Amino acid sequence: MRRIKVAALTAAALLTAGAGVAVARNADSGAPVQGDRAVSKAAAPFQRTFGDLVTVAAGQIGNATVSCPAGTVSTGGGGVNVGLVAGADTGRSFIIASFGGTTGWQVTVRNTNTVQEGIRAFVVCTTP
Structure with missing residues (x-):
């Protein structure tokens, strides 16, 4: 419990002093850590299509439906x-x-309004 308080106080002091954002790192490899998983340095190439x-x-x-571009998966x-309606x-x-x-996404909508409304589906795709 004491180590958690010290770490929290140290992080708060650094942020208050304007030292920047602290990043947790894996003790063995030095890689950034998010939650309990290491964060990859290379981001996956994701693309959102409406x-x-x-x-x-x-x-x-x-x-409403939408498909991924050729060669990608949903x-x-x-x-x-x-x-x-304005x-x-x-x-x-x-x-x-x-x-x-x-290879795509579908959305079903119920319009409870007294005027017409629109819907657009979107899909997030990546190269396999």
């Missing part, structure tokens, strides 16, 4: 709401499903 805007009518359910994804109370579309495969 699909076409899909209009979802008031009170309806809609689907690692995750999601969707974003897009207000289409001045309307927007943001009342709710994602009810969000899933992907090896």
